[in-house]
Amino acid sequence: MRFVLAIVSFVIGVLLVGLGVGQRTVFAPPTSIVAATSGTNAAPVTVLPGSVLTANPGYQRINVSGSGKVFAAYGKTSDVDAWIGDAEHTTLRYDAEDASLKSRTTGSGSDLPDPKGSDLWYQEYDDARQFTVRLPADVSLVVMGDGSDAAPSDISVTWPRDTATPSVGPLLTAGGVFVLGGLVLLVWAFLHQRRSRGPRRRSGGGRPPRVRASRRAAAAGAQVPVRSRRGRRTMIAVPVLVAGALVLSGCSSDYWPSGGGADVTPTPTATATGAAVPDASTAATKQQIARIVSRVAEVAAKADADKDADLAATRFTGPALAIRKANYTIRDGDDKAQAVPAVAADDVCVALPQQTDTWPRTVFAVVAADCTDKKTAPQALTLVQQDPRSDYKAEYAVSLEADAQLPSLAPTSVGAAQLAPDTKLLALAPDAVAAAYGDVLSKDSESESADLFASDGDDLRSRIGKAYKDEKAKALPDTAKIEYSSEVPEDTALALATNTAGALVSVDLNEVEKVTPTAAGAEVNTEGAVKALSGVDSSTKGVTATYGVQLLFSVPPVGSDDKIELLGFTQGLIAASEVQ
Secondary structure (H helix, E strand, O other): OHHHHHHHHHHHHHHHHHHHHHHHOOOOOOOEEEEEEOOOOOOOEEEEOHHHHOOOOOOEEEEEEOOOOOEEEEEEHHHHHHHHOOEOEEEEEEEOOOOEEEEEEEOOEOOOOOOOOOOOOOEEEOOOOEEEEOOOOOEEEEEEOOOOOOOOOEEEEEEEOOOOOOOHHHHHHHHHHHHHHHHHHHHHHHHHHHHHOOOOOOOOOOOOOHHHHHHHHHHOOOOOOOOOOHHHHHHHHHHHHHHHHHHHHOOOHHHOOOOOOOOOOOOOOOOOOOOOOOOOOEOOOHHHHHHHHHHHHHHHHHHHHHOOHHHHOOOEOHHHHHHHHHHHHHHHHOOOOOOOOOOOOOEEEEEEEEEOOOOOEEEEEEEEOOOOOOOOOOEEEEEEEOOOOOOOEEEEEEEEOOOOOOOOOOOOOOOEOEEOOOOOOEOOOHHHHHHHHHHHHHHHHHOOOHHHEOOOOOHHHHHHOHHHHHHHHHOOOOOEEEEEEEEOOOOOOEEEEOOOOOEEEEEEEEEEEEEEEOOOOOOEEOOHHHHHHHOOOEEOOOEEEEEEEEEEEEEOEOOOOOOEEEEEEEEEEEEEEEOO
């Protein structure tokens, strides 16, 4: 009976172990789900919406095959749709029944810009044969060739599949227990059988047991063969080792039921990971802003070195471009003239995007070579993107005051609302700030707006304020006079809300100096930047010089006792000519 129990235990153990091993071999589930396109594609752009990418859980491995280069990029779905516009494009959808990608071509336009380097992309790949990402449902992927020919038609998406087999561990363990139990029963059966066959007394005289003869022969010095037990030890050791190995192999977490019962999605090794995606509808993420600023700085460095106004226009606009273009002309005519401050974008200290899904879009950033270095003044950039296919351009590039303290701002992932230029929610409407401050520069404390602005820490007043202007007028000879005036360009005020219900307001102010002779035959001589920009050495009519001043203010909310503070400024000659 003991042998029967041992055999039954062995059979049960082997069956359980075999079933456990089969769970990881013959009956193992596939390790991934693959969906591929079928057919041809004639459109220059293929779009994989977020609904396709998230059709199955886990990372998405994209494989694209085709002749020539393959470009891919992903961004917020609304941004991708806006960038494509009415251009002809193919949109893929996931068919769960046969795990394939179906295509649908829409749009009729053929005008598409170069997608490389677009500020809308979270990430882009120049050679996008294979890459792995993990994107949410509100992010879409675009795949293109060279932009003119049809996009690659052979695209597949691979998702990892949960290959956990929680029954393997218990099966292997139970099988090992039964195998070991069978071994114990087998040994017990052999021992019992041996004891039952031991020496017994005989009733009649006969030959003594063979074992005693063997012992006597051995005692007399004869060599008696001894029965080897090595075979039995080997037979026992092999199943023990096999069972032990099987039991130990079940230690993996994939072989046991999870305690919480939650689905576990395996994470494949990624060849490329995506950038962070914002939760709110903001104009750009922090990573995007850092990349945009880096591109602006790169263009600025090259344009400033080569004095290339056309290159500067690709990343600068408005007052920031006007001061650079004039500076290039001045430096061509005056070797001693200094270049405008460089854009040091090694470190982004502040990144504040506008809360919007439409265009134009505004982004505010404070950049520096090192945000922790208090010896150098950082720069504040106000960047604007006019439409989905345009790049962000710096409209304002302001050097911050040494002791400037920015108001409390929202985190980058939340962004800030852009206020209307004529909003009544601030102590002074954004489009009225420049004119009021220009009056303060002209009249100082006698200005009606003097009480609105804080004077402490305002270094610009000492540079171009009333005292400076009066001193410059006194220095002129009696044969000439100087007149000052201010001009405020239209539609240049940009305001982003702060956490204190106030706003960061960027404005542009033109300070005009007009020098004319007061005596017959007298001439006005020019020098330096005015001479280089106007091309006039002297004039009997007079000379007009216009200085552009970019200003950044912190404006408190309406009803606040706080004053408007000047946070930074940049000034420079932008125009000079003979009086007509």
